[in-house]
Amino acid sequence: MTLFSRDPAVLVLEDGSRHPGRAYGAHGTTLGEVVFATGMTGYQETLTDPSYAGQIVLQTAPHIGNTGMNAEDPESRRIWVAGYIVRDPSRLVSNWRADQSLDDALVTDDIVGISGIDTRAVTRHIRAAGSMRGGIFSGAAAAVDPEEQLRIVREAPAMAGRNLSAEVSVSTAQVTPAQGERIGPLAVLDLGVKQSTVDNLAARGFEVHVLPQNVTIEELRGIDPVAVFYSNGPGDPAASDDHVELLRGVLDDGLPFFGICFGNQLLGRALGFGTYKLPFGHRGINQPVLDKQTGRVEITAHNHGFAVDAPIEGEVASPNGYGRVEVSHVGLNDDVVEGLRALDIPAFSVQYHPEAAAGPHDANYLFDRFRDLVVATLKEKNA
Structure with missing residues (x-):
């Protein structure tokens, strides 16, 4: 049984709204962009997704923590959320795979959280007002003067304009061997890559070099990759000029490219399109997306607060000279660009998560599509 703290805590949003509750996880103060995630399951994968760096995550599902935490499901080396908001944390861990409680894991990774607040009310508020900066003040910090708490929140950096890739990326290259018939080395730019993505790529025959x-560009070329992959990650794509220039070098070399989430936004920028911040983003495991190539509607996993600004109908010329481009996938809730496909070079991307950890597996075929593109490009090159 997990014994929760009865110490006070308060969530303060930058518009001045306050939501009192109880301390959960580590005690203290934390700041970040408050966003909501709609998954009823998969909280361990959410917490360990590097894309959530700099964000205070609110779980819309009211009961969280019943299956505890285990050593098999983490998506990275630690919990990355800036803070955590739940309504009713489970007092019992009931799963044979669990080796610690969620509360203990939050304490271990020094994640400040809050429980016992009306998460539905906060979610509806963000839906109406948009994502905003917030702070969790717990324990002794909860007694700080409310005006001072609000000042601290309002002085915190906004997500727009932030480059967080250096905070979540590996510092040295890591290699995962290919499974089955080996295709060749794949260069993966780690902007916050998830372990499930690496596993999916290795399962398709790629020797995965996480960089x-x-x-x-010289170091990337040094591994003689058969293709390049850009991962998911946190931050504003408009603040990642170096990653865009690297990608333009990749496209100029004619290497096949696949990007997901942040990688989709950076492909958009490399092709010459802009990006913009969504009012409250897409997060959760139940987002409907139309694959325009097949006409199929997929239920997909999302975690993004920015999107590509490109026409969703017809083919358009790449403003940066990479030939014809089309929007391949569209979000059915709001017509947001959810995928790009270059028609004259071997490059495509999606805004959501085909690895779907946690989430549905409707989009897992995209890893096969990437493998087929790489194999076809290699055959054409060697013909």
């Missing part, structure tokens, strides 16, 4: 986010 630091500050790798140069």
Whole structure:
């Protein structure tokens, strides 16, 4: 049984709204962009997703923590959320795979949280007002003067304009061997890559080289990759000029490219399109997306607060000279661009998570599509 603290805590939003509750996880103060995630399951994968760096995550499902935490499901080396908001944390851990409680894991990774607040009310508020900066003040910090708490929140950096890739990326290259018939080395730019993504790529025959986010084009070429992959990650794509320039070098070399989430936004920028911040983003495991190539509607996992600004109908010329481009996938809730496909070079991307950890597996075929693109490009090159 987990014994929760009865110490006070308060969530303060930058518009001045306050939501009192109880301390959960580590005690203290934390600041970040408050966002909501709609998954009823998969909280361990959410917490360990590096894309959530700098964000205070609110779980819309009211009961969290019943299956505890285990050593098999983490998506990275630690919990990355800036803070955690739940309504009713489970007092019991009931799963044979669990080796610690969620509360204990939050304490271990020094994640400040809050429980016992009306998460539905906060979610509806963010839906109406948009994502905003917030702070959790717990324990002794909860007694700080409310005006001082609000000042601290309002002085915190906004997500727009932030480059967080260096905070979550590996510092040295890591290699995962290919499974089955080997295709060749794949260069993965780690902007916050998830372990499930690496596993999916290795399962398709790629020798996966996870590279630091500050790798140069010369260093990337040094592994003689058959293709390049850009991962998910946190921050504003408009603040990642170096990653865009690296990608333009990749496209100029004619290497096949696949990007997901943040990688989709950076492909958009490399092709010459802009990006913009969504009012409250897409987060959760139940987002409907139309694959325009097949006409199929997929239920997909999302975690993004920015999107590509490109026409969703027809083919358009790449403003940066990479030929014809089309929007391949569209979000059915709000017509947000959810995928790009270059028609004259071997490059495509999606805004959501085909690895779907946690989430539905409707989009897992995209890893096969990438493998087929790489194999076809290699055959054409060697013909």
